[in-house]
Amino acid sequence: MERSLPTGNPFQMTYRILTANGQEKWVLEKGIPVSRPNTTPAIVEGFLTDITNRKEIEEALRVEQERSERLLLNILPASIADQLKRSSRSIAYRFDEVTILFADIVNFTELSGALPPGDLVDLLNEIFSAFDHLAERHRLEKIKTIGDAYMVVGGVPSALPGHTQAIAEMALDMQAAIAQFRRQDQSPFRLRIGIDTGPVVAGVIGLKKFSYDLWGDAVNVASRMESQGQADGIQVTTTVYEQLKTQYVFEKRGAIDVKGKGKMTTYWLRGRKA
DSSP, rough: TTHHHTTOOEEEEEEEEOOOTSEEEEEEEEEEOOOOOTTTTOOOEEEEEEEEEHHHHHHHHHHHHHHHHHHHHSSHHHHHHHHHHOOOSEEEEEEEEEEEEEEEEEEEEHHTTSHHHHHHHHHHHHHHHHHHHHHHTTHHHHHHEETTTEEEEEEEOOOOHHHHHHHHHHHHHHOOOOTTTTTSSSOBBBBBEEEEEEEEEEEOSSSSSSSSEEHHHHHHHHHHHHSSSSEEEEEEHHHHHEEETTTTTEEEEEEETTTTTTEEEEEEEEEEEO
């Protein structure tokens, strides 16, 4: 208003007022300074409009939008969610090298029949929440859970230097984390973990229930490393071994028949070197 008075330009303001009965109201004020010819403006003509209802609707929409944003980020990586909001085109990228980890809780199916549904879901949620924290710590992207299986990747959707090492650290930390949980007979839970490195295609599929997923030979091989592994074992391919052999302790398993690939030499990741 002070800037408008000397120039005679119109102005607009939005602010809150307190009414005589103590109610807080939002108002919109519009006005213009008026004056006689050759005199400084001394009078302001305009009006105040009660916009409290509009403000309440805007705030409700903002809260709902934030809620929708949080839900979307629980499904998709932040950068992918942002692209999806800006464009309806298909989202797909090729990555020359990423590292994929699959983990499965050993004999969890047997436990699922012995626990009440609520207890089962709560337990699985606690375990996977612990894994989620580890993925965030190592700057990895959780892709999905399938039953009691957990999939995470390094190097997608953003490049991550040392993604293979980050996945190795994740695998070892997952073994430590799962050991903190106990079955009904107080025996610890155990994991089978499989890891492979290679090129993939990543993208969003679905119309109503979006899913960010990966496709490629490395994905299939990592899955086979898990399913054809052993309890408490982290089975990796030769590619992973060659990248990490100077930093971690490995044990050669030898050649195994991998479905869809034939004979492959694999290794057990046993721990970190001193």
